[in-house]
Amino acid sequence: MYYVDQQQIEQRLNFISSVIEACEQLPAAWEDDRLLVRFAQERALHLAIETVTDIGSLMIDGFIMREASSYEDIIDILAQEQVFGGETAATLKELVKLRRPLVQDYVSFERSELNPLVRQLPGVLHKFTEDVRAFIQKELL
Structure with a gap:
């Protein structure tokens, strides 16, 4: 039997809509050419990374998948477990590779x-x- 913290996952999934909204607004705001907009991009990317990997970690723990050794590995594990397809995985791997430049x-x-x-x-x-x-609905039926 799995213990999947659906409440925490759902909170983070709901938060993704805010990240989506920020990403949708950034291209138009980019023309403003202000440092604040540049920093907003960095924060939107950082929040996207953290949210996706938090959800991934919660799923890996809850569904007892193999341990992840890195942010990229979280994406690989979820793709191997068929949570999402290869195209999504490729883009998410590009995204998580930005974590080090953004935070270090x-x-x-x-x-x-x-x-x-x-x-x-x-x-x-x-x-x-x-x-x-x-995936959660299918696995927990």
Whole structure:
């Protein structure tokens, strides 16, 4: 029997809509060319990473999947367990690779351009949310 903390997962899945909204607004705001918008991009990317990996960790623990050794491994495990497909996995792996530059190498983080993931994330995060909910429902029936 699995113990999946559905409440915590659902809270984080619901939060994804805020990250999606921020990513949808960033391209138009980018023209403003203010440092605040650059920092908003970084925070939106960081929150996307943390939310996806938090959900992934909760699922790995709850469904007793193999232990993850890195942020990229969390994505690999979920893809191997067929929580989501390869296209979603590829984009999410690109996303989590930004964690180190965002939280450790922030002084040299490239903030002059809108990161291409910002435009991709709304669709990918929406699909991720649907896929996670479907997987949980299927597994807990």
